[in-house]
Amino acid sequence: MEPLFAPWRFTYVTSADKTVDGECIFCRALASDDDASTLTLWRGETCFALLNRYPYTSGHAMVAPREHVADLDALGEAELAEIMLTGRNLIRALRRVYGPHGFNVGFNLGEAAGAGIEEHLHLHVVPRWRADTNFISVVGDVRIIPEDLETTWRKVRGALLEIVGEEVDHGGA
Numbered sequence: 334m335e336p337l338f339a340p341w342r343f344t345y346v347t348s349a350d351k352t353v354d355g356e357c358i359f360c361r362a363l364a365s366d367d368d369a370s371t372l373t374l375w376r377g378e379t380c381f382a383l384l385n386r387y388p389y390t391s392g393h394a395m396v397a398p399r400e401h402v403a404d405l406d407a408l409g410e411a412e413l414a415e416i417m418l419t420g421r422n423l424i425r426a427l428r429r430v431y432g433p434h435g436f437n438v439g440f441n442l443g444e445a446a447g448a449g450i451e452e453h454l455h456l457h458v459v460p461r462w463r464a465d466t467n468f469i470s471v472v473g474d475v476r477i478i479p480e481d482l483e484t485t486w487r488k489v490r491g492a493l494l495e496i497v498g499e500e501v502d503h504g505g506a
Contacts, residue, residue: 359455393460438456
């Protein structure tokens with residue numbers, strides 16, 4: 334049997350911490366001005382987008398409101414609209430960069446629904462490819478991510494900024 338080296342998983346499986354030094358990871362990323370280190374892709378008026386540090390697939394991104402809230406009912410219509418429009422723009426950017434066959438897009442609301450960080454609402458955008466779930470995930474409880482996060486961040490951020498610029502040039506979505 335060949336060993337599979339996936340060092341990023343160790344941090345996740347041994348801590349899977351929702352906070353860094355007691356601070357919400359989303360709020361910490363939002364407060365930082367170092368987008369590369371926080372994997373922040375884009376900042377809007379009411380929400381922002383960032384890569385998932387422990388992705389299911391390359392390009393796995395999230396959209397979170399700027400406000401630290403846990404429930405959709407806590408958001409106004411403008412915030413909800415910007416979150417969904419940002420999700421759509423992420424899908425467009427990920428299509429340009431990776432050409433996936435499909436996407437999983439959604440909220441996990443509450444621990445019972447699979448929310449790893451239930452205190453700060455966030456929308457997952459996960460690119461998918463035919464047969465991207467194979468025996469290694471089922472038998473070995475391991476995912477193979479073929480690209481490092483820094484490279485993914487550069488690619489997706491560039492495409493996302495182009496798309497947002499195109500929308501501004503064309504007068505909206």
